[in-house]
Amino acid sequence: MAEVLLKVDGLKKYFPITGGIFGKQTGAVKAVDNISFWVNKGETLGLVGESGCGKSTTGRMLMRLIDPTEGQVVFEGKDLVTLSDSEMRKARKDMQMVFQDPFASLNPRHTVEKILEEPLIVHGIGTKKERKQMVREMLEVVGLSSYHAKRYPHQFSGGQRQRIGIARALMTRPKLVIADEPVSALDVSIQSQVLNLLRDLQKEFQLTYIFIAHDLGVVKHISDRVGVMYLGRLVEITEADKLYEKPLHPYTRALLSAVPIPDPDIKSAGELLTGDLPSPSNPPQGCAFHTRCKECMEICKTDRPELRELEPGHFAACHLYS
Known part of the structure; x- marks a missing residue:
């Protein structure tokens, strides 16, 4: 039996909408609306969906x-939700995050050495001499050179900056790394290099990943299981191959049919979605997807489907299988 490292149960995030001169709350944006999943030790769980579906908000929560x-x-x-700020700060030694934009996530006024040394200082790891040695070793691990330690972020390319971001996340030797669209801001030619680096690092450091992305091709390349989100809800989760x-x-x-096929002779029979994505401040009653679904039934308009195991290890929230 696989060991569960992280378990999420009934997670919600509602951002209040206020209005009027007294700032009275008039509603809420349901960015994440009651999702549950688990992540096994050593695996990669991919989270995919359209922009605004709640993937990044989930990672940050x-x-x-x-x-x-x-x-x-x-x-x-x-339960991380119940921890105090100081207890949560200690817990982050074992949980780290790689952010989407390598241009914005690194302090432009700090050298690479200072950026990578900071997590070690925060968590009281090593002496000053040991920390400098750990920084240089980690730079080599992510495919950079030790002499890069004295340079500033603006002196690197986008792919190199993301390698620095990955190195920073690994400095405390975490058990879980949450990668929030780590390759979406990079050139396609660099994406595969960074993805292969993440896979190699996972084996070397026995890491567990939550990989957030909107590119299904990227997610397929790296994930063991994949969860699909729509309008703040998980609609399907199973092994990547399934x-x-x-x-x-x-x-x-519909998402899979929209993935481009790199062959001009093959015409994709894509399932085009009609209509616009509903507002998360006023989601549809029942199934959140029913306003754009070609197979919508009357029950879909009134009853919200629960995420159920329809096949061994394959969960989906859909009335078609009731």
């Missing part, structure tokens, strides 16, 4: 960079 409105995030038996071979939810099928 797991790190407590954003406090959830409701729900549990249990990491190694501890998801790509036999998607059950209509939204997943």
Whole structure:
């Protein structure tokens, strides 16, 4: 049996909408609306979906960079939601994040050495001499050279900056790394290099990944299991091979059909989605996807489908399988 490292139960994040001269709350943006999943030790869970579906908000809540409105995030038996700020700061030694934009996530006024040394100082790891040696070793691990330690972020390319971001996340030897679209800001030619680096590092440091992306091709390359999000909800989650071979939810099928095929002789029979993405401040009643679904039934308009195990290890929230 696989060991569960992280378990999320009923996680919600509602951002209040205020109006009027007294700032009275008039509604809420339901960025994440009651999702549950788990991550096994040593695996990579991919989270995919359209922009605005709540993927990045979920990642930030797991790190407590954003406090959830409701729900549990249990990491190694501890509910992170109930921890104090000082206790959460200690817990982040074992949980780190790689951010999307390598141009914005690195302090332009600090050298690479100072950027990578900072997590070690915060968590009281090593002496000054030992920290400098650890920085140089980590730069070599991520494919850079030790002499890069004295340079500033603006002296690097986008791919090199992301390698620095990955190195910073690994300095404390974490058990879980949350990668929030780590290759979406990079050239296609560099994306594969960074993805291969992440896979190699996972084996070397026995890492567990939550990999957030909107590119299904990228997610397939790196993930063991994949969860599909739509309008703040998880609509399907299963092993990557199963998801790509036999998607059950209509939204997943539409996403997969939109993936371009690199062959001009093959015409994609894509399932075009009609209508616009509903507002998360006023989501549809029932199934959130029913306003754009070709297979919508009356029950879809009134009853919200629960995420159920329809096949061994394959969960989907859809009334088609009731």
